Amino acid sequence: QVQLVESGGGLVQAGGSLRLSCAASGSTFSINIMDWHRQVPGKQREFVASITSDGRTNYADSVKGRFTISRDNAKNTVYLQMSSLKPEDTAVYYCNARTVIWYWGQGTQVTVAS
Numbered sequence: 001q002v003q004l005v006e007s008g009g010g011l012v013q014a015g016g017s018l019r020l021s022c023a024a025s026g027s028t029f030s031i032n033i034m035d036w037h038r039q040v041p042g043k044q045r046e047f048v049a050s051i052t053s054d055g056r057t058n059y060a061d062s063v064k065g066r067f068t069i070s071r072d073n074a075k076n077t078v079y080l081q082m083s084s085l086k087p088e089d090t091a092v093y094y095c096n097a098r099t100v101i102w103y104w105g106q107g108t109q110v111t112v113a114s
Contacts, residue, residue, distance in 0.1 A: 002026045002103040004095045009108030012085055016112075020080040022095030022105055030099040034071060034078040038091035038110075045094065049080060063089075085112045 008020040024031060035050030049069040050058045057069055068081040078095065090112045095105040 002028060002031060002097045002099065004097055004103055004105035006093065006095045006105040006108040009093060009110045011111045011113060014085060014087055014112055014114050016085050017081070017083045018085065018110060020082070020093055020095075020108060020110075022078045022080075024076040024078075024097055027099070028076045028097075031076075031097045033098040035096050035098070036069065036078075036080045036093055037096055038089075038093045039107075040091045048093070051078060082110070085110075087112045087114045 003025045004022055006020060006022045008018060010018060012018050033050050033052050036048040037045045038048050039045040048060050048063055049067055051069045051071045053073065059067060066082065066084045069078065071078045090110060092107040092109050094107045097103045
């Protein structure tokens with residue numbers, strides 16, 4: 001079992017920045033990839049960024065150049081640094097840890113005001 005707790009969401013003006021954190025606990029040794037997804041009410045959850053245990057990253061086209069995912073394996077924490085935020089980035093952001101099972105956090109709201 002893996003437990004995930006996200007933090008760092010909030011309200012920000014367009015063009016601003018936020019950093020999300022996701023702390024993992026439990027069977028963290030089994031985690032390979034950690035990533036962030038986001039969801040707007042009425043729409044499907046979409047991939048934002050991922051990072052492997054050895055630091056390889058992948059980003060959705062919509063966030064490339066603006067978001068940076070990083071990982072502190074010693075702290076079992078993954079971060080999402082979000083810059084140049086746009087109103088269309090408004091969503092609930094979910095942390096995900098991939099083992100043979102995908103574990104999800106409870107989500108954190110990010111609201112970008114225009």
